[in-house]
Amino acid sequence: MATKTPEQINEDLLRPLSVVSPRYFVALAIFLAVVIVAGSMFGRQIYDGLGVTGLNRPVFWAFYITNFVFWIGLSHAGTLISAILRLCNATWRRPVTRCAEVITVFSLSIGASFPIIHLGRPWLAFWLFPYPSERGIWPNIRSPLLWDFFAINTYLIGSVTFLLLPMLPDFALIRDRASGFRKRVYGFLALGWRGTPKQWHRLETAMHIMAIAIIPVAVSVHSIVSWDFAMAPVPMWHSTIFAPYFVAGAIFSGIAALIIAMAGLRKFLHLQEYLRPIHFQNLGKLLLVMSLLWFYFVFSERLTGWYGNEKYEMSVFWVTQRGSFAPLFWTMVFCNFLLPVPILAIKKLRTITGTVIASIGVVIGMWIERFLIIVPSLTRKYLPFSWGTYRPSWTEIIITAGTFAAMALLYMLFAKVVPIIAVWELKAGQSVEREHLETILAASEAEAGAD
Amino acid sequence: MGHQWGMVIDLDRCTGCEACVVACHAENNIATVGDKQAAGGRAKHWIRVERYYEGDFPDVKVKFMPVLCQQCDAAPCEPVCPTFASYHTDEGLNGQIYNRCIGTRYCANACPYNVRFFNFYNPAWDKPLDLQLNPDVSVREVGVMEKCTFCLQRIKAAEIEAAAEKRDVKDGEIQPACVQSCPTNAMVFGDLSDPHSRASRMAASSRGNKLMEELGTRPKITYLQRESWNGDENA
Amino acid sequence: MASVDSIYGLFPDPGSADRGLKALQSAGVRRDSILVMSPEPFEGYEFARSDRRSSMPWIAALGGLVGGVSGYLLAWYTQVAYPSRIISGGMPLVSKWPSGIVTYELTMLGAILATIIALLISAKLLHWKFDIYDPEVSYGKILIGVVDPASESRMDFEDRLRDAGAEKVKGTGRFNLA
Structure with a gap:
């Protein structure tokens, strides 16, 4: 990057916090409207019952659980990717990490709300919490839903921390440059950050520990999500490949979401000089690897199922391969593999536009993938007499749309109150680079002097 | 060891009349959902008669198979419930505590027999059906799962009566509604822990097998397969 | 403002901050009573070194x-x-x-x-009240100073900080120069 002075960086990255365009309010209003409509649909669902959905016997889980897996999957964008890049000390990560971690926190919150949205009696969701009650009854540790409860809460606490800790110096920065109410709010949020060497040192140590801790948590979260299915003796669910398959799929969709979010930020917040083509190219390469890995998992799963030729599994297998779910299946293969692989493999196509197109494909494809894992198995569960079908209702479709709007809304609001690129990390990265250059220069001068 | 309630269903005797289905609805306060909801797969029949055909018309062989909760000993529906709403009773039944159910519907997905039902709406009865509700059975509200209980209210009533008279429950004393209403006596209910009960003796038949036993669910209902299914229908 | 006495210089770059640190040390100030605040970690510089390994x-x-x-x-x-x-x-x-x-x-x-x-x-977070702080740090300056200096050495510190390249020298408490 053309080196900028720290003051220029401050101004560039803090500008979105003070400048608001009318377009922003229009977009905000639209997203808010969608969220409100979706919220009222949920209200009606609570009042009337789950009859307002397309659910039936035997398809007791469909859109809501698809959204649950999808959003929890997207949450692997951030924390996991940013933790890995941090531990590998990849210098290009610096402008990327925060926008990734924000995706994690928001999509995890949205994802975690779906197990509640889908409940028959959502007002009793707190029964999953192991609290001592006067009746002395406890939740069931053997239920994968309880594992979800523990894993998601751990991950949420971890990823919120992972996002917040490196924000402290930036809050202090805003505190010192603002006045009045803003100064008080950011002053409170900065928790008394002053930038002493001890604080810097402790912060970096804490971030290092968090990065190490968050990776196994992220892996466990999506493994447990997969076990919600793999624990049940349902054809094509009851599979040992599910945990790694889901984790790979989660990272895959997470990277795609990150690329889309970055492209949006770059365009709307004028961060062209910070989120540069190199970032999209590097993430594009990661996306390519994950696309190939995804195909490998799908191929292994399908091959094993087909070769095993077990009668119950085969009825699910064929309904996705050739039956009523086949159009969705082949759309998924196109979106997740046939479309992104050539775009990402050919260097000329791996541009910002190219990676964004591939990523949109992947996000759509991965949503379909989760749907295809959940629903066809339930429609073809054992006794043919009780086979069924599923068609989503408007309630489910609107609530699904509402979560996408909620994601955009939260992201837009966040980018207005917190610099979406970690200011101090960027500056620190520049200092490291400059120092590196200076040592090289000094070395070559010394060499010239010796001659 | 206490009682282990089980059932034997003789498929040779089942005529597919569905009297058991009607009796079950009446006994257990199962709400009807109307034609549209039923067509959408939301009918609640704790017992249903599955029909299987073989051959082309008019040379068709038909098999009727009443399917109700198999009261599995290693039931997949039980451990997946986060609140223990679905659990195993001491007498070997798959209990369902309606008040503890939060409606994750996980049990219904895990059940290979699809014999668990969800209340998509609050139950309602067309007049005058609302006047025949059974006071011994609780009505389930919207958002909870329900399922066959082997007519737990009848089991409990018989056990309490027997205890009051200081004796054991006699074989055949308890009849769930479906068993009671079966005109051909195709269903027999009894204590499987008593080797001399009629159900235990019938379950030992060479015709006996269990539904999808290969899944390891250890069901407590034994089906006696149709002999005529294998041989000549009119013999 | 603050009740604690201090005198500090604001340095424009890490190189001069390091010189400021050395200047104070050569005047006999112990390393652990020198106060440092910086807008970024500046790993590798003497002034940015933390006291001990963290547990x-x-x-x-x-x-x-x-x-x-x-x-x-x-x-x-x-x-x-x-x-x-x-x-x-x-x-x-x-x-x-x-x-x-x-x-x-x-x-x-x-x-x-x-x-x-x-x-x-x-890291002594959750303490919102500072005895010594200067918002200039957030404009890219590095703060090097002494807490509670002996009053006779005050002029000396001020000169040394200025000579090392401090853009401004300020103080708090009795030394409030602002």
Whole structure:
């Protein structure tokens, strides 16, 4: 990057916090409207019952659980990717990490709300919490839903921390440059950050520990999500490949979401000089690897199922391969593999536009993938007499749309109150680079002097 | 060891009349959902008669198979419930505590027999059906799962009566509604822990097998397969 | 403003900040009574060096241990404390594999919470009132100063900081130069 002075960086990255365009309010209003409509649909669902959905016997889980897996999957964008890049000390990560971690926190919150949205009696969701009650009854540790409860809460606490800790110096920065109410709010949020060497040192140590801790948590979260299915003796669910398959799929969709979010930020917040083509190219390469890995998992799963030729599994297998779910299946293969692989493999196509197109494909494809894992198995569960079908209702479709709007809304609001690129990390990265250059220069001068 | 309630269903005797289905609805306060909801797969029949055909018309062989909760000993529906709403009773039944159910519907997905039902709406009865509700059975509200209980209210009533008279429950004393209403006596209910009960003796038949036993669910209902299914229908 | 006496210089770049630090040290000020604040970590510079190695990884490990043990105890207790002996799916009352998952998650949660607490305490966060601070740090300046200097050496410090390249020299308390 053309080196900028720290003051220029401050101004560039803090500008979105003070400048608001009318377009922003229009977009905000639209997203808010969608969220409100979706919220009222949920209200009606609570009042009337789950009859307002397309659910039936035997398809007791469909859109809501698809959204649950999808959003929890997207949450692997951030924390996991940013933790890995941090531990590998990849210098290009610096402008990327925060926008990734924000995706994690928001999509995890949205994802975690779906197990509640889908409940028959959502007002009793707190029964999953192991609290001592006067009746002395406890939740069931053997239920994968309880594992979800523990894993998601751990991950949420971890990823919120992972996002917040490196924000402290930036809050202090805003505190010192603002006045009045803003100064008080950011002053409170900065928790008394002053930038002493001890604080810097402790912060970096804490971030290092968090990065190490968050990776196994992220892996466990999506493994447990997969076990919600793999624990049940349902054809094509009851599979040992599910945990790694889901984790790979989660990272895959997470990277795609990150690329889309970055492209949006770059365009709307004028961060062209910070989120540069190199970032999209590097993430594009990661996306390519994950696309190939995804195909490998799908191929292994399908091959094993087909070769095993077990009668119950085969009825699910064929309904996705050739039956009523086949159009969705082949759309998924196109979106997740046939479309992104050539775009990402050919260097000329791996541009910002190219990676964004591939990523949109992947996000759509991965949503379909989760749907295809959940629903066809339930429609073809054992006794043919009780086979069924599923068609989503408007309630489910609107609530699904509402979560996408909620994601955009939260992201837009966040980018207005917190610099979406970690200011101090960027500056620190520049200092490291400059120092590196200076040592090289000094070395070559010394060499010239010796001659 | 206490009682282990089980059932034997003789498929040779089942005529597919569905009297058991009607009796079950009446006994257990199962709400009807109307034609549209039923067509959408939301009918609640704790017992249903599955029909299987073989051959082309008019040379068709038909098999009727009443399917109700198999009261599995290693039931997949039980451990997946986060609140223990679905659990195993001491007498070997798959209990369902309606008040503890939060409606994750996980049990219904895990059940290979699809014999668990969800209340998509609050139950309602067309007049005058609302006047025949059974006071011994609780009505389930919207958002909870329900399922066959082997007519737990009848089991409990018989056990309490027997205890009051200081004796054991006699074989055949308890009849769930479906068993009671079966005109051909195709269903027999009894204590499987008593080797001399009629159900235990019938379950030992060479015709006996269990539904999808290969899944390891250890069901407590034994089906006696149709002999005529294998041989000549009119013999 | 602040009641604590101090005198400090604001340096425009890490090189001059290092010189300021050396200047104060050569005037006989102990390293641990020199106050440093910077807008970024500036790893590798003398002034940015922290006092000692942190024991945070061990605290995190300890937190993990506590979390794990309490996780297993929770999984065990909630099943055996149930009013009646609950049988579920033919599984043992305390099932090892599922308990392992809860144990694992709470291990990680314990480690994460211990890290946060260790950071908040050891980095002296959650103290919003500063004795000495200068918002110029957020405009890219590096603050090097002395807390509670002897009054006779004050002029000397001021000169030394200026000579080392400080853009401004300020003080608090009795030395309030602003």
